[in-house]
Amino acid sequence: MRRVLVARLDSMGDVLVSGPAIRAVAGAAEVVLLAGPQGAPAARLLPGVAEVRVLAAPWITPTDRPVDAGLAAEVARIVRETGVEEAVVLTSFHQSPLPLALLLRLAGVRRITGASVDAAGGLLDVRLIPGETLPEELPEPIRALRIAAAAGYALPDGDDRLAVLLPDRPGSAGAPPYLVVHPGAAVPARAYPAERCAEVVSLLSARGHRVLVTGGPDERDLTARVAGDTGVDLGGALGLGELGAVLRDAGVVVAGNTGPAHLAAAAGTPVVSLFAPVVPAVRWAPWGVPVALLGDQEAACRGSRARVCPIPGHPCLASVSPAAVVEAAERLLEGAA
Template sequence: MKPDPLQCWQQAHRILCVRLDALGDVLMCTPAMRALRDAAPGRSLTLLTSPSGAAALPFIPEVDEAIVHAAPWMQSELPAGPAGLTALASELAARRFDAAVVFTTYTQSALPAAMLCWLAGIPLRLAHCRENPYHLLSDWVEDPEPRRMVRHEVQRQLELVVRAGVPRQAAAPPLSFALRAADLAAVRVRLLRLGIDADRPWLLLHPGASAASRRYPAGHWARALGLLVRRTGLPVVLTGGALDAALVEDIRAGCGVPTHSLAGQLSLGELGAALSLAAVALTNNSGPAHVAAAVGTPVVALYALTNPQHTPWKVRSRVLFQDVPCRFCFRSTCPAGHHACLAGVEPERVVEAALELLAPRRPAPVMQAAEVRLDSG
């Protein structure tokens, strides 16, 4: 007599969660990981993730530890070679996990990670998959996307863990990003040095994005900031990594109004703290948009039509784009070369969106993935 699969999952205490993507992708898995952890007493989660995804670990209380690996089947500048993959399989085997859950977006295959977990001898292996995985997955959830639907990434992962015995959520849970007192204090000091009272309204602009196709043009940001500061009189702080410094300075030079830069100066924890203190965050479709959503800050998201399922989750937001025939290309660089889905968004629309979120009125409806597919913006 075969054992009951749900009972097997209920008895699984050491679970490997696989999400080999970037920061925002890991954050969008946190509701599912939280539900997975809470479904059985004494359960611990280990996250197998990319170097950029691992940066989120200190801020995700659902996860106990991380294993970092640059997988060759994922987008990575320096993927690990065959020896690194063999060593990883050995490490996973030595840790004797009871189960593994492979989280993917619908454009990715779970099979390489499933093979890795099979080689490591992990008895329970769960993932979405379009192809028949045969023995690579003990729990196969046939992938309905994109043929029958496209769900928000958070909804996709919550539905996956239902197969592991996790109850369906009555209300959609928020993302996780645990703020730290030291980061909040440090950001308050930085803002004070810029002449900004953190307890009064101010705006944060994070203009960078890892993919070129997701970056709103610098000239558009500059015009939007100039109009917004003249309309509101609010202070504006621009953030970004060290590689964004030139972009930030181009925007500041072109906007014609006083602004401040903390580009290259904030740790991830401090960026989360800054986002939590801002009245409104303005971003591209990037990791900081999901950090802002996790800490509850309203977001104006300049949303390149590369992926329909990554809109800000459970937070007041305005998702701005220009509909184009080539929408949902899933490309890191614009294949047509015109960037029309972002370049076609007039800066005045950005200003109006920010003003709506600043206004003390009824919360705006949050645009979900299905709405992004249908609306022209």
């Protein structure tokens, strides 16, 4: 089969929500997925990906590398080694496909598709225009599918779910049911306050639920504080695939707008989404599973894309009581029963 490069250069959640578009391309070609360092582990969990290549793109992710001849040579090497002659560049509404398109064109890629507000000239062979030929307020999985469809790749109707390939968990059969609380977030403005997460764990435990608390290796202090004496602290104990399997087997996952919320959705688990409106929920809420969306979506930080909350007291999330989180989790559990 011919090979097509699909690019999604940002974080874990961005890669996961691009999964349906990647499967669409994979229905007609071998997909070489070009991911950033933060998104590459998620890229390796996606169905339909034949090969993953990693590029730290200075216009997308924080990196100290310059935009220079060395970067152009790296892109050219990836194109040469993978044998791709076509590329589909997936971006969010605030990103441009043009820097990568330029490097791919210089590397000899013959056909490139992307969505760009700016005129693309000869950089894009197929161009969607946000706000004109591409609606602005689309969920990210649907936006990515529209870009893939413009390139000529489509999924069957109704097949827009997220999906991941996850390992089995030895010994999980017959284990007591549990919920997961994931308190961390890569962007501080999107995190529910730690002390409130700890109250959620305590309340859920008091109501008879087994609660696992998950987090990365750099979040061990946070997960220990949140788990307290009643939760099971798994901070730093799981690789991404193992985390996905734990989320898959949970009854409900409680998380902010962060990668594991999208991983839970891709695994098919309902999510209590503590969603700070610094980015729009219509675009970034967990997709394809039952969701309880909590948080003041009209707060003053709305649409700011702030990484650190600009409003004293973090009111968009701090205003959500732990009792409300527990009630939402139990409603989702009842709905799944």
